[in-house]
Amino acid sequence: MTNPVLLIVVPLLLAFLSVALKNNKKQLLFIAAVFNVVGVFIIENGSYVIGGFRAPYGINLNLDAYSHLAVLVINILFLLIITMSNEKTKEFSTVLLVALAGLNGMLLTGDLFNLFVFLEIVSITGYILSTESKKYKYSFNYLILGTIGSGLYLFGLIILYAIFGSLNMADISFKMLSYDTGKLVVPIFLMFIGLAVEAKLIPFNGWVRGVYGNANSLIGSLFASVYAGTILFVFGRVFGQVLVLSEYLVAVFVAIGVITLIAGEVAAFSKNKIREILLFSSIAQSGLVALLFVTGLIFPTVLQLLNNIITKAVMFTIAGKISDDADTDEADKLKGIFANNKIIGVSFTVSALSLIGLPLFYGFYSKINLLLGLFSKINYFVAAFILLATIIEGAYFIRLLVKLWTPGEEGKESNIKFVTDRKVEFDFNKKVIAFMLSLIILLAGISPSLVKTNLFAMNKLLNEENPSYMFELKGGM
Amino acid sequence: MIQYVSIVLMLIGIYGLLIDRNIIKIIVALNIFEVGLNIFIVSVGFVSGGVAPILTSVNSNSALIYVDPLPQALVLTSIVIGLGTTALALAIARKMYNAYNSLDLDEIGGMDND
Numbered sequence: 001m002t003n004p005v006l007l008i009v010v011p012l013l014l015a016f017l018s019v020a021l022k023n024n025k026k027q028l029l030f031i032a033a034v035f036n037v038v039g040v041f042i043i044e045n046g047s048y049v050i051g052g053f054r055a056p057y058g059i060n061l062n063l064d065a066y067s068h069l070a071v072l073v074i075n076i077l078f079l080l081i082i083t084m085s086n087e088k089t090k091e092f093s094t095v096l097l098v099a100l101a102g103l104n105g106m107l108l109t110g111d112l113f114n115l116f117v118f119l120e121i122v123s124i125t126g127y128i129l130s131t132e133s134k135k136y137k138y139s140f141n142y143l144i145l146g147t148i149g150s151g152l153y154l155f156g157l158i159i160l161y162a163i164f165g166s167l168n169m170a171d172i173s174f175k176m177l178s179y180d181t182g183k184l185v186v187p188i189f190l191m192f193i194g195l196a197v198e199a200k201l202i203p204f205n206g207w208v209r210g211v212y213g214n215a216n217s218l219i220g221s222l223f224a225s226v227y228a229g230t231i232l233f234v235f236g237r238v239f240g241q242v243l244v245l246s247e248y249l250v251a252v253f254v255a256i257g258v259i260t261l262i263a264g265e266v267a268a269f270s271k272n273k274i275r276e277i278l279l280f281s282s283i284a285q286s287g288l289v290a291l292l293f294v295t296g297l298i299f300p301t302v303l304q305l306l307n308n309i310i311t312k313a314v315m316f317t318i319a320g321k322i323s324d325d326a327d328t329d330e331a332d333k334l335k336g337i338f339a340n341n342k343i344i345g346v347s348f349t350v351s352a353l354s355l356i357g358l359p360l361f362y363g364f365y366s367k368i369n370l371l372l373g374l375f376s377k378i379n380y381f382v383a384a385f386i387l388l389a390t391i392i393e394g395a396y397f398i399r400l401l402v403k404l405w406t407p408g409e410e411g412k413e414s415n416i417k418f419v420t421d422r423k424v425e426f427d428f429n430k431k432v433i434a435f436m437l438s439l440i441i442l443l444a445g446i447s448p449s450l451v452k453t454n455l456f457a458m459n460k461l462l463n464e465e466n467p468s469y470m471f472e473l474k475g476g477m
Numbered sequence: 478m479i480q481y482v483s484i485v486l487m488l489i490g491i492y493g494l495l496i497d498r499n500i501i502k503i504i505v506a507l508n509i510f511e512v513g514l515n516i517f518i519v520s521v522g523f524v525s526g527g528v529a530p531i532l533t534s535v536n537s538n539s540a541l542i543y544v545d546p547l548p549q550a551l552v553l554t555s556i557v558i559g560l561g562t563t564a565l566a567l568a569i570a571r572k573m574y575n576a577y578n579s580l581d582l583d584e585i586g587g588m589d590n591d
Contacts, residue, residue, distance in 0.1 A: 113551055120558045127565055136573040137585055143569060144494065147507060147562050151514050154555060155487075158548070162521045167547075 004043040004063050005050060007036050007071060007104040015097035025093035032097055033079040036104065040072045047110065055110065056168035062110035066241070066298070070107045070233040073306060077313055078103070078226050084317050084433045085218035092129060092218075099125035099222075103230045112157050112242075113167045115234065120150055123198065126227060129219050130211045138210025145197055145207050153194020159187035169242045181246040188243055192253065195238065198231045200286045202260040212279035217320030217430075220275065224282050225313035232286060232305055236293040240301075250294055257291025258385050260284065265392040274319040274329040277400060281355070282312060284389060291382065297373040303366035310441065311351035311363070314434045318348050321430065326422035331400055336407025336419040343431050345405060350438035352397045354445065357390055362444040362451070479520045486513030498582045500570045504563060511559040515552045522548035 011032040018025045045068055048061040063071075078100060082089050089096060102121035109115050123146045130139045161167055163184070164175045176184070197204040212223060239245065239253070264284025271277045285308040292301040322337065323329035338345025354361035357368075367390070374383040407419040444451045490510025497503050522545030528536050530543040570580065577585045 113554075117554060117558070120562070124561060124565060127569070131569065131572070134576070136569050136576055137582070140500065140566070140569050140573060143562065143566050144503060144507065147566075148491070148494070148510065151510060155514055155517065158518050158521055158551070161548075 002039070002042045002044065003048055004039075004061055004071075004108055005048060007039050007043070007075070007108065008101050010035055010039075011097045011101040011104070015094050015101065018094045018097060026090050029082060029089055029093040029096055032100060033075070033082055036075040036100065037079050040068075040075050043068075056166050056171035059114055060110045060168070061108045062169070063108060066237065066302075067107050067233075069302065070230070071104055073309070074103055074107065074226055074230055074233075075100075077229070077309060078222075080433050080437070081218065081221050081226065081313055081317065084430050085216075085221070085320075086429055087427070088216060088218040092132070095125050095128050096222075099129075103226065106230055106234050110169050111167050112160070112169055112172065112238075115238075116150060116154050116157060119153070119194075119198070119234075122227065122230070123147075123150060126223070129222065130215070132216060132219050133211075133214035135210060135214050138207065138214065142207035142211050145204070149194045149197030149204065151194075152190045156187040156190030156192075156194065159190070160184070163187075169237075173242045173244065176244040179244075181244050182248070185246065185249060188245065188249060189252075191243075192239065195231065195235050196256070196290075198227075199235050199290060200228070200260075200283045201256055201290055202263055202283070202287070205260075205283055208279055208283060209276070212282070213273070213276050215275070215316075215320060216324050217317045220278075220320040221313050221316035224278065224316045225309040228282060228286060228312070229305060229309035232289045232293075235290055236298065236301065236305075239290075240293040240296065240298055245294065253294040254291045254382065257287045257294065258382065260287025261291070261389050262385060265389045265396075269392050269396045271396075272330050272332060274331055274334075274400065274404075275316070275323060277331075277396060278312065278315055278319055281393065281397075282308075284393070285312075285355075288386065288389070292370060292373075295374070295377065295379060295382070297370060297377070300366065300370035300373045304370055307354060307357075307363045307366045310437060311355045314347055314351040314437050315355075317430060318344055318426075318434065321426060322424050325424040326420075328422070331403045334420050334422065335403055336405065336414075336416075337422070337424060338404050339407060339416060339419050341424065341426055343435050344426050347434035347438040348404070349401055350441055352401060354441045356394045356397055358394075360442070360445050362441045362448070364445060365448040365451070479523070480517060483513045483516035483520060486510075486516065489513070500573060500580045500582065503582075504566045504570065507566070508559070508563060511555070515555055515559075518548050518552045518555060522546065 014028045014032045018028045021028065043063060045063050045065065047055065048063065049055065050059045050061060052058065082096065099122060102118045102125060105118035106115060106122060109118060127139055127143045127146065130142055157167070160172060163179075164172050166172055166175065193204060200208050212220060215223060245253070261284050264280050264287060268277050268280035268284065271280060289301055289305050289308065292304065319329055322334065326334060326337075328334070338348065350361065354363035357363040357366070371383055371386065374380075374386070406414045407416060408414040487510050490506050490508075490513060493506025493509060494503055497506055524542055524544045527542045527544040530546040532539065573585065574580055579585055
């Protein structure tokens with residue numbers, strides 16, 4: 001059995017080495033990313049004790065169907081993103097290596113305090129990456145909000161420890177089943193705030209606009225797909241599987257999710273800059289995923305989360321590259337930019353249409369699954385809000401696509417000679433990987449059974465019939 | 478009792494974060510918040526009349542009342558993380574001073590003035 005702790009320690013070791021081997025930093029980052037992608041296919045599900053004390057007394061890593069799928073997707077996306085924005089990784093190689101270790105740690109750990117430590121590691125790398133844009137006040141804002149958030153998470157966690165005497169996820173979960181959950185509102189809500197800051201839920205997302213709105217192709221796509229994906233997978237683990245929520249708390253969390261979803265889509269509708277449209281769409285998607293996890297729908301939510309992070313990786317890379325080269329990302333100044341970059345244009349379009357959830361794209365499969373799940377739970381209000389959000393989403397994405405494809409003024413003749421004179425050169429890596437990802441989205445949309453058989457075959461427990469993954473291992477106890 | 482003191486400290490920290498406009502004072506307020514949190518964590522493990530959880534020649538009986546050692550280990554981690562965050566915040570504050578020539582958030586300006 002190969003121990004999944006290697007996914008955490010090898011990037012960390014290479015991060016230390018990269019300080020000494022300054023000239024080969026970039027290669028070390030690439031080696032670590034490839035090692036992790038290969039490693040994900042070798043590791044086997046199970047509970048792994050770290051440090052020699054059995055759970056729940058010691059720390060363990062939980063590799064079950066859910067976290068295995070999460071590390072698979074996150075590591076592959078990380079590799080693809082650093083390959084796509086290859087020219088920008090040199091400066092941040094050490095930070096990215098630490099981030100890779102922290103992200104894997106967050107997904108694998110079976111201990112709530114360990115989760116806090118990895119959350120802080122990932123947040124600190126996030127603060128450092130956000131300084132790339134040289135807009136330090138936004139980084140400072142992010143740092144203050146992130147630190148307060150994780151402080152509140154720790155506060156709630158310590159109250160839970162004082163009540164249950166354990167930090168092991170599965171142990172706490174078992175003990176909560178026989179406890180009056182109505183008395184646990186304060187600690188659970190504090191932990192919720194802690195994760196909601198990083199997961200971008202309203203009203204804890206004041207930092208997002210400054211950080212995402214100024215990010216370049218590498219940092220924007222990392223934040224929007226790898227970081228956001230990890231946080232939401234962890235959110236699903238903690239609030240969907242570990243903590244037992246009372247029905248009042250579920251109602252409050254669903255309300256926060258719905259408000260985030262609608263407000264995010266409306267804000268995106270009112271924007272003109274490509275990155276701002278995408279970042280508000282990311283906020284809305286986070287609200288959607290969080291509220292679905294809280295309602296207990298795991299399988300369709302994971303599908304929707306995959307849809308969000310894969311399409312956002314493509315779209316943020318393209319938007320970041322456009323604004324790096326053309327010095328603007330206002331859609332009105334970039335009319336017809338895709339007419340000269342057809343492959344990139346097609347990839348962006350496929351991603352946008354999949355995010356909306358049009359048939360023939362993968363997004364349709366995830367959205368129909370989550371709507372069916374909501375109907376089976378008789379949750380018609382939430383389903384209605386999701387459909388409303390889809391209409392708004394469709395309106396602004398199609399408006400954006402029309403602007404980026406057709407040169408010339410609206411309502412007048414469209415001719416190739418009206419194409420914006422701002423030049424954007426996409427390199428080979430970006431073209432190939434973006435096109436490959438959009439091809440996967442298309443294939444998965446035409447034949448969803450491919451996703452199920454290939455992606456979920458190794459995770460035989462991750463399916464509709466058996467939505468409980470945590471307890472097959474019992475946290476190693 | 479000590480729990481209430483630590484919660485008051487945390488609230489003082491949050492109050493400072495909300496009303497101070499000077500970056501250095503905000504970092505100080507953040508530290509007050511973290512100190513309050515750390516005192517709360519240690520207080521969770523407190524047992525009245527308990528001794529340190531180490532077997533010595535004086536306390537050689539495992540049936541004695543010991544305080545809970547785990548929160549002390551947790552608070553050590555938490556302090557180190559707080560130190561790292563503070564160092565990074567001060568580094569960013571220095572960069573901000575170089576970029577905007579001010580440490581006051583009101584003078585630096587908001588979202589729409591860049």
